[in-house]
Amino acid sequence: MATEAVPQPRPARRSRHVRVPLNVSGILFLLGLAAVWQLAMSTGLLTSSFLPEPWEIGKSIGDLTGSGELTSNLWHTVYVTLVGWALAGLIGVAFGLAIGLYSKVWRYSMASTEFLRALPGIAFVPVAVLLYGFSVKMELIVVTYVSIWPVLVNTVHGVRQVTVLHDDVARMLRMSRLERIRRFTIPTTAPYVAVGLQVSLSLSLALALVAEMVGNPTGVGQALIVAQNTFHPEEMFAYVIVIGFVGVLLNWAFVKMIERGFPGTLSLDGEQR
């Protein structure tokens, strides 16, 4: 779903990758939307104190980039997102493998995991602010904690897709435990881990923003709040548009990376868990 809608400028190197044509109508729609919006505002058809003209938003993006404000804020948010996401990925896969591989561990911990996962992560933000103050550490802990769950649960689910039949084959071929993991567990689990990581990535970005809005006063989250309080709608829209594009871009980069590194892994479509 994601790969199809995002335009791909670079021709694919491998023959199995079908080149997705540029979505001209999609881009035209976006441009048309902006044009209609601009037209309605400049002809006075649409007047609003909070809705800026697209032209102003574009200018604001330029100004904020020129002053370096946007770049430094964006860099901070993206940095926190990626570091928190990577940590969550490591922890999630490690615990997921432990729970999935050993049925005893599964029996004695999965219910706890499901319980903790059902806690809405966002509610932890104020508690984290209380515990760790306004710091990057707090941001990272919030982002990591929330992003662990999709990876962990998907990993467990993936490992458990290795069936009794696989075991039988392995026993028949007298495979060692290590070989069994290499031949069966990893290929079976990888697609699920990939989906978990994909869900976690957008979650990480969202949580980094929230942590910045409520707690640590830096990054795009804080800039949004400042723009709101000082009543600069054009700056606000500028940040919103930029962060939306960053979200799409991160997802696109992840999908590309997985497709290149582990082809066929993202075969599960749609959102899982």
Next chain:
Amino acid sequence: MSVTPQDTASGPLPLRVKRFRRPRRNLAIPPLRGLLPLIIGLVLWQVLSHGQSAYYPRPSLWWEGIEHEWQSGALKPAIEATLKSFLLALVISTVLGTLLGILIGRARRVDRALGPFLEFCRFLPAAAVVPIAVLAAGYTEKMKIFVVVFAGIWPILLQVRSSVRSQSPLLLDVARSLHLSRERTLRQVMLPSLVPSIMLGLRVAAPIILVVVLLVEIVTQVQGIGSLISTAQKTFDAATAYGLLAIVGVIGIAVNALLAALEGWLLRYRPDGS
């Protein structure tokens, strides 16, 4: 026709023979003993935590914190406000998401043209929309619902859209050859075939909706549990914050369980619900 006394006396025939079940290695539902680590952790916390820890108050103090909130009369309306927003947003997202999903999925051209726009909206973090919604609608219930629906509609819309796209044309051919009206086609052919994907979207959307309701409450201090947690944080009342967190957790788990039950009921006619 007469019923012989024997028939009634022997009661219903044992039609249901207990089915032999192969021992399954991969149970679907984790056993409850898996809660042990959590319980042990909480008990250890209770026992080991000394006195009035400012950051890690023992679980028994959480209860006092909640009780205090309840007696001050702030907790009940907050829970009600959060649940009300949650349900309202859930209904709006489901109805709107399904309708838009059908409309967009049916028209290939429109689908393609809207692709990048939908992609953008879907990856836009809900938190980023909050300031815009506040500017537009102020700190109101309306603003809350708007942001929540904006975040919660995508899983349902996109799921329905892709399901409509891959829907078998036979279904609509049948409707056409039976001369069903537009409305009946939608109600009796389209919607039933979409129930599984609507439910899948709903399973993804419901936790998101709950999270975003809390998010808006935390960020903007609109009435709800989120704003209570945020207040507890600002007054360094850790015990109450943990207690409220537990309440939120119970709501989250209840929502998950209810959705699973609803899905089981809606798809009860399927031989193997999956």
